Amino acid sequence: ETGVTQSPTHLIKTRGQQVTLRCSSQSGHNTVSWYQQALGQGPQFIFQYYREEENGRGNFPPRFSGLQFPNYSSELNVNALELDDSALYLCASRLSGMGETQYFGPGTRLLVL
Amino acid sequence: RKEVEQDPGPFNVPEGATVAFNCTYSNSASQSFFWYRQDCRKEPKLLMSVYSSGNEDGRFTAQLNRASQYISLLIRDSKLSDSATYLCVVNRGTGGYNKLIFGAGTRLAVHP
Numbered sequence: 435e436t437g438v439t440q441s442p443t444h445l446i447k448t449r450g451q452q453v454t455l456r457c458s459s460q461s462g463h464n465t466v467s468w469y470q471q472a473l474g475q476g477p478q479f480i481f482q483y484y485r486e487e488e489n490g491r492g493n494f495p496p497r498f499s500g501l502q503f504p505n506y507s508s509e510l511n512v513n514a515l516e517l518d519d520s521a522l523y524l525c526a527s528r529l530s531g532m533g534e535t536q537y538f539g540p541g542t543r544l545l546v547l
Numbered sequence: 548r549k550e551v552e553q554d555p556g557p558f559n560v561p562e563g564a565t566v567a568f569n570c571t572y573s574n575s576a577s578q579s580f581f582w583y584r585q586d587c588r589k590e591p592k593l594l595m596s597v598y599s600s601g602n603e604d605g606r607f608t609a610q611l612n613r614a615s616q617y618i619s620l621l622i623r624d625s626k627l628s629d630s631a632t633y634l635c636v637v638n639r640g641t642g643g644y645n646k647l648i649f650g651a652g653t654r655l656a657v658h659p
Contacts, residue, residue, distance in 0.1 A: 436590075467645065476551070476634050476649030477591065490644045524590055526647075534579055534638060534645055538590035 436460060438527050438539035446545045447515050455510045455542045457525035464529060466508045467536060468500060471522040483508055520546045550574055553635050553650035560657055564625045568653045570618040570635030577637040577648075580611050582620050585632045585652065594620075594633070625657045 437460035447453050459466050465484045469477035479492035483502035497513040506527070512519055522543050526536035553570045560566050572580075580597040595602065597609040597618055608621040618635055635650040 436592075465645070467647070469647075469649075474651070476636075476651045477647075479646050479648065482640075482644060482646070484644075490640065490646055492646070528645070534596075535593055536645065536647065538592070540590050 436537035436539065438525065438537050440523075440525055440539040440542050442542060443540070444543045444545075446547065448547050449515055449517060451515050451546075452511065452513045453515060453544065455512075455523050455525075455544070457508045457510070457527075457539055459506045459508070459525075459527035460537050462506075462529055463527035463537070464506055466502055466506065466525055466527045468508075468510045469524040469526065470494075470519075471524060471541070472518075473521070477524055480510065515546045517546050520544060548573065549651070550648050551635055551637055551650035553633075553653045555651060555653060557654035557656050560625055560655070562625055562627060562657055562659055564657075565621065565623045566625060566655060567622075568620045568633055568635070568655075570620075570650055572616050572618070572635075572637045572648075574637070574639060574648075575613075575616065577616075577639050578641055579638040580618055581636040581638070581647075582607075582609055582618075583634040583636055583649070585634055587631075591634055591649075622655075625655075627657050627659065630655055630657045 467482040468480040471477040482490040502508040582594040583591040585591045632652040640646040
């Protein structure tokens with residue numbers, strides 16, 4: 435196991451609602467990235483946080499936002515949910531400066547109806 | 548056009564077969580390269596990094612051609628447990644910033 439946990443494992447929401455997904459990084463990892471994986475596609479980079487600051491973002495609208503806490507756990511918030519937001523959301527953690535290997539959590543499967 | 552392109556497969560091969568996956572990437576600024584494996588409804592797991600000199604890990608061999616922007620993965624002596632989706636990944640970040648760009652994956656099914 436990678437030591438990265440995510441909650442909840444599954445979630446059903448309706449269009450227009452807001453959702454918060456949570457990630458607990460591997461101990462000591464100060465960098466976390468979030469990805470969205472639609473069915474049949476590879477994961478797409480949403481953003482990365484390093485020491486509580488967003489330091490990189492993919493091609494996602496502002497309604498996707500995040501937080502990283504002093505204990506390096508993190509959240510992904512999505513406002514005004516759309517049907518196309520239905521996907522597996524993955525977080526991945528690593529220790530900056532100690533190689534590029536990212537350790538993925540098991541993901542949260544979000545269904546928007 | 549996607550930044551990382553892979554043949555989606557599926558590749559259906561018998562146990563013991565040798566199978567090769569190819570991948571191309573379009574951004575020459577990509578810094579590092581990987582193959583990840585993803586089992587059905589699970590998270591991606593790093594299989595191996597890919598270097599220009601080529602690298603081998605047991606039955607797996609990966610190769611990078613920067614000039615052609617082409618990455619390959621060769622699996623020898625396929626096992627049933629190799630059945631999974633193989634994701635080609637490039638890192639466009641530098642320094643402390645990692646931006647992994649994933650291909651859509653190639654499905655491999657190994658049968659008895």
